[in-house]
Amino acid sequence: MLKQYLLSPGPTAVPERVLLRMAHPMIHHRTPQFSAIFAETKRMLEQVYQTSNDALMLASSGSGAMEAAITNLCSPGDTIIYVNGGKFGERWGKIAAKYGVNAVEIKVQWGDAVEVAAVEAALNANPAAKGVFLQASETSTTTEHPVREVARLTANRDGCVTVVDAITALGVIDMPMDDWGLDVVITGSQKALMLPPGLAMIALSDKAWALTESATCPNFYFDLVTERKNQQAGKDTTAWTPAASLVIGLNEVLKMMFEEGLDNLFARHALLAKAARAGVAALGMKPVSTAPASSATGAFVPEGVDGGAFVKYLRDTMGVTFAGGQDHLKGKIIRIAHLGYYDVFDITTAMSAIEIALNRFGHPVQMGAGVAAAQTVLAERFPAQG
Ligand SMILES: Cc1ncc(COP(=O)(O)O)c(C=O)c1O
The missing domain is CATH 3.40.640.10 (Type I PLP-dependent aspartate aminotransferase-like (Major domain))
Structure with a gap:
């Protein structure tokens, strides 16, 4: 399975x-x-x-x-x-x-x-x-x-x-x-x-x-x-x-x-986007956009990694479907979605999957770095206790 x-x-x-x-x-x-x-x-x-x-x-x-x-x-x-x-x-x-x-x-x-x-x-x-x-x-x-x-x-x-x-x-x-x-x-x-x-x-x-x-x-x-x-x-x-x-x-x-409330919904999307950006940055992946959207986060795959093969591997071998790049960005980027039915643990899953895939592609990666950076942002979603 x-x-x-x-x-x-x-x-x-x-x-x-x-x-x-x-x-x-x-x-x-x-x-x-x-x-x-x-x-x-x-x-x-x-x-x-x-x-x-x-x-x-x-x-x-x-x-x-x-x-x-x-x-x-x-x-x-x-x-x-x-x-x-x-x-x-x-x-x-x-x-x-x-x-x-x-x-x-x-x-x-x-x-x-x-x-x-x-x-x-x-x-x-x-x-x-x-x-x-x-x-x-x-x-x-x-x-x-x-x-x-x-x-x-x-x-x-x-x-x-x-x-x-x-x-x-x-x-x-x-x-x-x-x-x-x-x-x-x-x-x-x-x-x-x-x-x-x-x-x-x-x-x-x-x-x-x-x-x-x-x-x-x-x-x-x-x-x-x-x-x-x-x-x-x-x-x-x-x-x-x-x-x-x-x-x-x-x-x-x-x-x-x-039921969620539109303001809460917009805030959730903004937070997930911020976390995704923090996660890929911590993995040394450069952002595609200078005016990043709250719907999805695009990041360049590291030099030496074939982005097409990377996204295919994530989907077919690891079961995690992201989008790659189109036209001249084909094979160069990965796009992580956070619009719609997504929450905190979808972003940590995304980061974890990217880290494991980078490791499998022989790219030096500090396991957990992207997850940790995202988590630091995502923690804000839950009220502090005590
Ligand atoms: C911004 C934007 N415009 C247009 C389209 C095309 O929409 P559809 O594929 O539903 O025809 C898409 C689909 O990804 C989109 O993201």
Whole structure:
């Protein structure tokens, strides 16, 4: 037997309570029973978004909602600005190109956050831009971008919105959509929402909804205007067959999140991230990011260790699944997830596994150094006694 631990930044671990809820016999989605669950789930989701607008659920992975954002807000020939500081930022440009939308790239070195001044300059150079598209947490580099500051730049520009891929940020950090003036916020089920993959969520501000009225990019399945009509209170359904078991699972997840309390949940994520950073630093592994995210921690594997083989060994020989690097970081980094259903002893497990693997790869490592550094931070999670 090899016990398995899933410590990747998506899919993430699903709580037992949620698995059990989803294992109930299937119910039909065009029924008052499902609509009641749907309506309650949507209301709770909007509280996590911290918005008075509709948070819509789509049966797709997160990328579907990214595509929906572009097709519902833009027309062919329009210009958008996007931040490309990693694999997911790059995706905005790829989607835009498919729809004939002119995407102006702000290239950011992988691991760095975008500079607000660079966004301002791009907006000034492209006054007709429909929006700035960026990640709140760029998972490929475990980096946070300053979405609040970017939203301030678009706030006073007519017809120009801030579109945030919060796929590894919503439910991790406090990013109140309405207060911060974020116009579109997207997330996916298999990250902080502790569910299997297959459900995407998207909310739009009034300003973003106004853009949908003139947008002419083709869409059918991801027509957000149609979805909103169906999903709004009173109808409480979806345009197409929903990912019903995931919606039901989300209902349970959101209850768990509110039982914990959002402030406690954000604090837990921040603490785990701090501990993971301390752990890898103690092992002499350099951080990937200069603006590290609370969702996952990326660190370079030591010189002389093949990062691809390292992550594969951890997964296949030791039973601990992390993520490696993508594109030019492939084979060079390891990414440790701490978003969603993770706590203190997941981080100590992660550190312990990395230490043992380093030892097995012949890298000199002081056993326990990473665990100890992480534990020193993690102890804060529990009240002092006596
Ligand atoms: C920040 C970010 N954006 C977009 C995606 C793509 O989402 P999906 O794989 O659910 O389509 C991911 C997935 O890891 C992500 O982390």
